[in-house]
Amino acid sequence: MNIGNFHIENKLMLAPMAGVTDLAFRIICKEMGVGLTVTEMVSVKGIYYKDKKTDSLTTIDPRERPVSLQIFGSEPDIMAHVARENLNDRKDIDLIDINMGCPAPKIVKNGDGSALMKDPKLAARLIKSVVDASNKPVTVKIRKGWDKDSINGVEIAKIAEDSGAAAVTVHARTRDMFYSGEADWDYIASVKCALKIPVIGNGDIFKAQDALLMMERTGCDGVAIGRGAMGNPWIFRQINQLLEGKNPDKPSPAEVLETSIRHMNMVCEFKGERIGVREMRKQLAWYIKGMKNSNEIKNRINTMEDKNEIESLLKEYLQNLIEDDNLQEAL
Known part of the structure; x- marks a missing residue:
């Protein structure tokens, strides 16, 4: 164009x-x-x-x-x-x-x-x-x-x-x-x-x-x-x-959460951690919307001020999602 x-x-x-x-x-x-x-x-x-x-x-x-x-x-x-x-x-x-x-x-x-x-x-x-x-x-x-x-x-x-x-x-x-x-x-x-x-x-x-x-x-x-x-x-x-005539691929939970973490780290790099964390709360809620137990994770993020703490929570959340998925496949 x-x-x-x-x-x-x-x-x-x-x-x-x-x-x-x-x-x-x-x-x-x-x-x-x-x-x-x-x-x-x-x-x-x-x-x-x-x-x-x-x-x-x-x-x-x-x-x-x-x-x-x-x-x-x-x-x-x-x-x-x-x-x-x-x-x-x-x-x-x-x-x-x-x-x-x-x-x-x-x-x-x-x-x-x-x-x-x-x-x-x-x-x-x-x-x-x-x-x-x-x-x-x-x-x-x-x-x-x-x-x-x-x-x-x-x-x-x-x-x-x-x-x-x-x-x-x-x-x-x-x-x-x-x-x-x-x-x-x-x-x-x-x-x-x-x-x-x-x-x-x-x-x-x-x-x-x-x-x-x-x-x-x-x-x-x-x-x-x-x-x-x-x-x-x-x-x-x-x-x-x-x-291009292809079937669109849906991002995996891992891709979504890893991207959200990188997004948060970039915002904190550009704006400083205090502002970055506060601005990313809404963004992170959008990323995880619709995922299992996302409201609980969103509410916990909204109480956090440390980006490393949020990153650890999101990685733990991903691991739980993977384990739940594996459990469902085994049943």
């Missing part, structure tokens, strides 16, 4: 999620076969004013590339300045994505994220300002609309194309739906029919077969997967296997 003059080796993207798609998780998803990783969304004002926390969100590792840096803001001049002065010289960033889909109240109350869909003229100025200032392809993430009375995703997508965007990602829900209800895949098809640039579908891909079904139903050029990858980065490997 080509986005502007940039080639991505397959049709799969990791959708950005605040507090989830950090550096460690992006590296793991890349290893599992995602074509393009996307950072957590980054405030252009944070970059502009050199905020240290914001700066850490822009850290890129060669192992995750190609990577798109997702930015948010609502002031065209600042967006353009950051693209030109802060991002153009970054050889580690391959694309820039403008967030116009985030539904979080703290984002939209400032006119950012999906609030931009209520102001098409501002959206056009903002996208064009970044495109004109950037030496990298610029993409835009949108929603179906603000609410059921303001469905304008096709209009905004065409504005993005006319303003020079290289691709558009469509989360097929309105802002007021947040992540509830069903994603309207038919609306993704409507956007695809209206544009010449690539359209990436997003929403309700929770298993590998969903990705192929979305592409078949909508004609979209690629898929972006967010919540479906939480605790399940293997979804990218499985989709690629299906696209």
Whole structure:
């Protein structure tokens, strides 16, 4: 798949999620076969004013590339300045994505994220300002609309194309739906029919077969997967296997738990143990969800502060799972 003059080796993207798609998780998803990783969304004002926390969100590792840096803001001049002065010289960033889909109240109350869909003229100025200032392809993430009375995703997508965007990602829900209800895949098809640039579908891909079904139903050029990858980065490997005509393989308990331990160790390496352990609690719960006695293990992890203690618990848990499996086979 080509986005502007940039080639991505397959049709799969990791959708950005605040507090989830950090550096460690992006590296793991890349290893599992995602074509393009996307950072957590980054405030252009944070970059502009050199905020240290914001700066850490822009850290890129060669192992995750190609990577798109997702930015948010609502002031065209600042967006353009950051693209030109802060991002153009970054050889580690391959694309820039403008967030116009985030539904979080703290984002939209400032006119950012999906609030931009209520102001098409501002959206056009903002996208064009970044495109004109950037030496990298610029993409835009949108929603179906603000609410059921303001469905304008096709209009905004065409504005993005006319303003020079290289691709558009469509989360097929309105802002007021947040992540509830069903994603309207038919609306993704409507956007695809209206544009010449690539359209990436997003929403309700929770298993590998969903990705192929979305592409078949909508004609979209690629898929972006967010919540479906939480605790399940293997979804990218499985989709690629299906696209190659192979049967997707399910990760073993050993692969799941060993990956979760490596994930935790990387987060602790990047962020320090205190922050890393606390942030990984939710991630570890996602990894083991559905396994035998997983609630008990999750509750124990939530009381722990030492990564070595958590690692020992997970290794013990794996051994118990293996022993239980062997016992069942012997019966």
